[in-house]
Amino acid sequence: MFLLIFILVLVVVFSYLPQYSPLISKHISKRLFKITDEELNLRTQVKDLKTQQESISVTDHFAKYFKLQRQIDKLLDNVKGKANARLQKTTMVTMAVKISIHIIHILFMLSLILSYRREPLLVMPAQWFTPLAKLIAFPTGIAGGVGVTFWILACNTVVQKGRRLAGV
Structure with missing residues (x-):
C-alpha cells in the first residue's frame, strides 16, 4: 500500500x-x-x-x-x-x-x-478485472494483480484530468 x-x-x-x-x-x-x-x-x-x-x-x-x-x-x-x-x-x-x-x-x-515488474503492487479478486485482467496485471501476468506500469498510467491519467478540471 x-x-x-x-x-x-x-x-x-x-x-x-x-x-x-x-x-x-x-x-x-x-x-x-x-x-x-x-x-x-x-x-x-x-x-x-x-x-x-x-x-x-x-x-x-x-x-x-x-x-x-x-x-x-x-x-x-x-x-x-x-x-x-x-x-x-x-x-x-x-x-x-x-x-x-x-x-x-x-x-x-x-x-x-x-x-517491480515481477510482483503486483496490489492483488484483488480476478473477477473484478475480467475483460482487462492481462492489461491491468502487466508486466506481472498474475490474475487479479495490479502491475506497476498500469498503476503509473492510472495515476498519470488521474493527475492530468484533475489538473484540467482545476484549470492548472
Missing part, C-alpha cells in the same frame, strides 16, 4: 515540477551568474555622466552635451552586452533544469517499473 501512495505522490510531484523550473533556474542563476564589479562600475559611471549631463544646458554647451551623450551611449552598450550574456546563460540554465526534471522523472519511473 505504501508503494501505491509513493508512486501517486511521485506522479503528482513530477507533473507540477516543470511549472516551477523557471523559479528553480532563477535561484541557480543568481548564485552562478552574479553581476560583476566591472558591470557595477559601468552602471555607476553611466549614472555619474547622466547627472553631469543634466547639469549642462543643451543650448549653451551643445558640443559638450553630446560628447557626454556619446560616452553614455557607449557605456550603456557595454552594460547591455554584459546583461545579454548573463541572460543567455540564464536561459541555458532554464533549459537544463527542464531537461533534468524530465530525465529524473523518466529514470524514477523506469527504475520503479524494472524493480
